[in-house]
Amino acid sequence: MxxxxxxxxxxxxxxxxxxxxxxxxxxxxxxxxxxxxxxxxxxxxxxxxxxxxxxxxxxxxxxxxxxxxxxxxxxxxxxxxxxxxxxxxxxxxxxxxxDWQRRYQHMKMHTCLHLLGSIINAPVTGCSISADKGRLDFDLPEMTLDKESITDELNALIEQAIPVSTLSMPASEYPALLQSTGSKTVKPPVIQGDLRMVEVIGIDIQPCGGTHVQNTREIGRVFCEKIEKKSRNNRRVILRFE
Missing domain, CATH: 2.40.30.130 (Elongation Factor Tu (Ef-tu); domain 3)
Incomplete structure (x- = not known):
């Protein structure tokens, strides 16, 4: 072949x-x-x-x-x-x-990062996931983030046991979607002309090709380990599982 x-x-x-x-x-x-x-x-x-x-x-x-x-x-x-x-x-x-344990950790952290993006009002410029931690980079000139507040807000959302679902929409609608989603750099996953979307019901909806949990409570407790200033307009937020 x-x-x-x-x-x-x-x-x-x-x-x-x-x-x-x-x-x-x-x-x-x-x-x-x-x-x-x-x-x-x-x-x-x-x-x-x-x-x-x-x-x-x-x-x-x-x-x-x-x-x-x-x-x-x-x-x-x-x-x-x-x-x-x-x-x-x-x-x-x-x-x-x-290696299911490793994959499941990735699923939990990936969904958690979608929650993180929903509570920080700034465009996302980078993402990284591993089995024990994850991070998002934000286009955020001013240092307005607080580790304790992020930790509290995330765990409150996780405890609500919010369903997570996937859906598809025509790729032609992506430019309009950009106005309401946080990612600036991730190429949207297009499958047979449609965008694959991941929605944390009522909280966040993003184009995403990754694997996710079905319910936020599966994530378990997390904490914001560090907030780094990577450049004049870039803040990196690092999360870990407790």
């Missing part, structure tokens, strides 16, 4: 809580594997790519150390592996499992 005709069906958006799946290999190049479909989220939007492992029918275990989209053909998702056995080839059927 030509690389130009390959495409990986993304399962993670519709099944963010599913941890295991089976799939056939459609390409193997060096230490990277493409599957016909995958639950592994590829690095993007500040969220790291998933890790985990593949299991072959003969019992061989292959550790997946990262997941990325092809830089030229983003419909292709590459699973970076620790060591690719010689007998792993196109057409092989394998079982795959996520």
């Amino acid at each position: 030509s690389v130009h005709t390959m495409e990986t069906l993304s399962l993670f958006n519709n099944a963010p809580y599913q941890r295991d799946f089976s799939a056939r290999v459609i390409a193997v190049v060096d230490q990277a594997v493409v599957l016909e479909h995958t639950l592994f989220y590829p690095t993007g939007g500040g969220q790291p790519g998933d890790t985990g492992y593949f299991s072959l029918p003969d019992g061989t275990r292959i550790n997946v150390t990262g997941t990325v989209r092809d830089p030229l053909l983003p419909s292709i998702i590459w699973h970076q592996v620790e060591q690719c056995p010689p007998h792993l080839c196109t057409g092989a059927l394998l079982n795959a499992s996520l």
Whole structure:
């Protein structure tokens, strides 16, 4: 199969809580594997790519150390592996499992950062997520932020057990949406001409391709660890789980 005709069906958006799946290999190049479909989220939007492992029918275990989209053909998702056995080839059927605890931490923090963006009235210029912390950068010239206030407001929203849902809208509506959303730099996720939106019901709605929890209470308690001045117009807010 030509690389130009390959495409990986993304399962993670519709099944963010599913941890295991089976799939056939459609390409193997060096230490990277493409599957016909995958639950592994590829690095993007500040969220790291998933890790985990593949299991072959003969019992061989292959550790997946990262997941990325092809830089030229983003419909292709590459699973970076620790060591690719010689007998792993196109057409092989394998079982795959996520490092679920790591992924779930990413889901919780990603949703928490959407809450953070909703309580700070400034455009978002950067984002980063890890298993134990996350941060947003804001276009905010004046130092008006307070760690204790941010911590209190976030935990109050989390405790409300607010539902989180996804929806789609025509990509043509994105310019108008920019007037009411906080992100200045994130390229909106367009799927077959539609924008994928993530909504914390009644609190926030943003274009987002990441994985999220279904309810804010799943996040658990967090605290604002630090507020940094990165430049004259940039403030970085760092959150951690308690």
